Amino acid sequence: MSKNNPQKLYEDIKKKAQNMFKSRQEKPLVMVGTATCGLAAGAMQVKEDFLREIKDKGLDAEVIEVGCIGHCYAEPLAIIAKPGFSPVCYGYLDEGLVHRLVEDFLAGDDPSYEYAMAALERNDEFPTFEDFPRGVYEEKLILEHCGFSDFSKIESYIAWDGYSALAKALSDEPGHVLEEVKNANLRGRGGAGFPAGVKWEACLKNGGEEKYVICNGDEGDPGAFMDRSVLESDPHLVIEGMIICAYAIGARQGYLYIRAEYPRAVEHTLKAIEQAREKGLLGNSILGTDFSFDLDVFQGSGAFICGEATALVNSMEGKIGMPESRPPRLVQRGFRARPTVLNNVKTFAYVPLIINKGADWFKSIGTDESPGTAVFSLVGKINNTGLVEVPMGISLRQLIEEVGDGLPEGCEFKAVQIGGPSGGCLPESSLDVPIDFDSLHEAGAIMGSGGLVVMDQEDCMVSVARYFLEFTQHESCGKCTFCRLGTKHMLDILTDITRGEGDLETLQLLKELGEDVRDGSLCNLGRTAPNPVLTTLRYFYEEYKAHVEEGRCPALVCRDLILYYIKPAKCSKLCNVCVGSCPTEAIYTREDGLKAIDQDKCVKCDNCRKACPTEYDAVLRLSPPVLPGEKERKVK
Amino acid sequence: MSEEVTITIDDQSIKTQRGEKLLWVALENNIFIPHLCAIKDESRPNASCRLCFVEIEGQDKPVTACSKEVENAMVVKTRSPHIDRLVKTGFELILSDHNLKCRECPANRDCALQMIAKKRGLKLKCDRFKPLEREYELDDSPAEFAFDRSRCVLCGQCVWADRVEAEIGAIGFTGRGINRVVTTFKDLPLADSICTECKLCVDACPVGALYYKHNQKA
Structure with a gap:
């Protein structure tokens, strides 16, 4: 059916990209992590320092910006790749250290291992990231190139086999591509875990000439930054996944809905789209075939509710970002009333890997019901804050103690909040729960988008529940009774409890109201808003009781007490x-x-x-x- | 395309057309289901008042009747402990943001809230939740009617009447969350807006928020 052989065209593009990078490999290369996490820690200054020092010494070395490698606790970070040495990663950079590295390593031949975090390739001199305790558990699929790839150049992505999955897909029947994704049982990474392949198939079956593919990058949970990092560090991976999806379902236009508060993600994605078009990987006749598909970025304006599917589509159509009752689902009636596939950033990012390596490979990672990996942003009272990717099925305990290197000294584990404001707080006794969609749901939390906040004895669970409810109440669109008024009353009751007002009946009322808001609300914002309250009531009831019965806050947080x-x-x-x-x-x-x-x-x-x-x-x-x-x- | 189906609501067998919304099928057969926001001609229901919960055999949680299309052999219950609990909570939540001085209200004895209370044995009092006690704006600028927001339940009937029936577009929803409100563009008084005072919205109001001044009490 194709006029040209997409594989052959792709090989040409790849060869050119690799040639371009060959010259780069001949001189030292400094890669400074400038994702939002790096910028906040001063990465731009570090980049300036490197450029100045290199110029002062008259060296021939290149300094480029890369994304986030996930070790956010050690920002600003840089990787130095010098011919003849394994690339080495350095953390906690400042002007003095930069001076030292340029003088000793770039000008001299001493990699200054005393300041290094890890090497990137196996060598006889210094351990790699795989030798870290977290390296044993981490399995980077979609984050593999994040922080190692020059996001500003499509060639960097292509040199690593990027877009090869697209070429492979285009040489095959759309039906086979769909079948592969369906067989992989790729579950939606936005939090709900609905199988992406089933969604795509439903959209395809609803037929019609016009269909849309939309990527949900409206990540809004406090403490979550996975989607931001992926879009900032490796935007082509998401774009490739979306093109493959479009091919499988026969869509011609797609959109990335990214919140405007992620300016770097927007900028990098727009640039990536432009470069993909230039290479003939996006737009008309992709890779010489008769398949055409184009992408655009739509910027969300910061309403948390617009992460909800129907509200997102309403906001794209210029209407108020408010959810609608479902059905009809988006696959039946979505953007511009056409069948639409809406998936999370990470969901699309897995697609090229599944096409390249096959559904069986994907299913060999993780658990039977939740194959693949999970990406978490670890924050709170934990040593290694940052972005991690682990196979589904590892326990919360392993994630916190091994991957996150446990809690800082003097902190005693109390609870872990998982899934953002829609998730729940789990206690020590739940730490052996395996991380997968179904087990977490049973424990009262949700996978959510992947925010994970660790809390210790100095965190008051009533205050924490109140904090999250204040967020959802503020973000409620106000359309339906339970969310508009229910979350308001829950917040008022929780505020009373933090003041020591109320009694055991108040706690009972809070629980009942929480359950009714969960069962009665129109959309998932309202339905999940009570989760932090219901789980803290379930697992930390004694702490609530101390507030209302003794006027005492055991964590010494509530100011009135x-x-x-x-x-x-x-x-x-x-x-x-x-x-x-x-x-x-x-x-x-x-x-x-x-x-x-x-x-x-x-x-x-x-x-x-x-x-x-x-x-x-x-x-x-x-x-x-x-x-x-x-x-x-x-x-x- | 229409296809006749038979469903059962509360042991009553009903013949209807496939695709009809359950709420209207029930109401047309004199089976009461509480509702405020439902509009029969609206293709995609608002489903925002969350009062028309019913249970359908084979589904573990109550669903809203206004958004549920009937299917053949569907077995529906309009009362159950779970339904009653949700309706009670939803109703009380609405009351917590509603002026409960019924005797002063022009809609007294002709009010959808009073009807629901009577049919479902609910009290017109706010026991469990503290009344929100906010400042509500009163707009009595039109010649014959007025809009008292302290009684508004945000059902959207007036907005539909204004936009779809009268084709004016003088009023709509603004504000988010707890600040959601029915108002005019720029929050102008109705008399200063494009409102033609056709009064279709007044007739549509199921409570006493939009009312004729000649009905005003006290």
Whole structure:
């Protein structure tokens, strides 16, 4: 059916790309990680420093920007590839270190291993990332090239066999391509886990000339940045997946819906689209075949609800971003009332790999019901914050303790919040739950998009539930009764509890209302909004009880239930630090020279406790908020 | 295309057309299902008031009747502990944001909320949830009618009447979340907007939010 042989055309493109990179391999190359995480840590300054130092020394070396390699805790990061050495990754870069690396490694021949994090290729001198404890568990499929590839050049992607899956797909029947994705049981990575192949097939069966492929990059969960990283670091992978999907279902136009708060993701994606068009990989007659498909970016304006399928489509059509009742589903009646496939960024990213390596390969990773890998952004009280990709089925414990290197010293594990504001908080006893769509659902959480927040004894679960509910309540579109008013009342009740108001009946009401909002809401925002509340009520009921029955916040977080107190036995006459730290002049010096807090002036900002030198540790938080003297008086 | 199907609602066997929405089939056969936002001619139901829950044999959770198309041999229940619980909570949530001074309301005794309360044995009081006690705006700029937002249940009947029946487009929904409200462009008083005061919206209002001034009490 094809006029030309797409495989042959592709081989030509690939050869050119590889030639272009051959010259690059002959001189030293510095790759600075400039995804959003790197930028926030000062990567642009690091890049400038490298350029200046290299120029000062008159060296012939190239400095390029790459995306995120996932070790966000050590940003700013750079990889130095010098002919004759295994490429080495360095973290925590600053001006001094850059100077040293240029002088010793680029100008000299000393890779300065004392500052290195890991090598990228096996060698006799220095361990690689695979030798890290997390390397044992990590299995990078869609993140394989993130942070190692020059996102600004399509040749960088092509040199790594990029777009070969597209060439392979175009040489085959669309039906076979669809069958392969369906056989792989690729489940939607947006959180719900619906099989992508089944969705595609349904869209195909609904027929019609006009169909659309849309990529949902409206990632909005607090603490989640997986989709952003993929789009920033390896946009072509997602684009290739979308083209293959379009070929399988016969669509001619697609869109990437990316939130405007991800300017780099938007910029990189737009550039990637343009480059793919130039190479004949996108647009009319892709790779010389009679298949044509084009892509555009649509920028979302920051409403969390627009991550919901029907709201997303409404917003693209210029309507208010509000969900509709389903059915009809998008595959029946989607964008411009045409059959539409909407998948998450990561879902599309798996597609080229499945086409290249086959459904059986994909199914050999992960579990039977949830094949493949899961991408998580690890944040909170965990040593190695960052982006990780692990096979489905590993336990939460392995993910936190081995991959994330556990909690920082002094932190004691209390709960893990998984799946963002729609997810749940799981306790220690749930840590052996395997990570897959179904097991997490059973435990009361959801896979969600992959945000994972670790919490310790200093986190109050009532406050955490309140925080997430404040988010969903704020993001509720207001269309349906349960979400508009139900989340508002849940938030009010939770606010009361953090003030110690209410009783056991209040907790019962909160639970019942949460269940009804879950069962009664129109869309998944409302249906999942109660999850953080219901799971904390289920697993941390005693903590709720302490708030309402004893007026006590065990984690010493809820401001209305604590007071600050300077313990005279620990305070020193020689120290004045806390006095200066107080913004409201609540701390005064007693007649005996020790410090004390005027409770009427104290705003509980925590400054004095942080300021008090560790050798004294004299500032205490007491809950319930009763001073020691008053307690004795009360007993009398 | 129409195909006759037989369904059962609360043990009553009903013949109807395939594809009809369950809510209207029930109502036309004198089976009451609470509802506020449903509009028969609207092809894609709002499904926003969340009061018309029913249970369908073979499905584990209640669904809204307004959005459910009938299928042959469907067995439907309009009452069950789960349905009643959802309807009660949904109803009480609406009441928590509604002016409950019924005696002062022009729609007293002709109100969809009172009807639902009566049919389902629910109280017109806000026991479980604290009333939201917000500031609601009153617009009495039109000559013959007024709009008291303290009674508005956001059902959208007036918006449909204005846009589809009257073809004016003077009012619509704005605001998000708890601030969702029916209003005019730029929040102008109705008299200063493009409103023609045709009053179709007043007739459409199922409660006493849009009312004729001559019916005003106290």
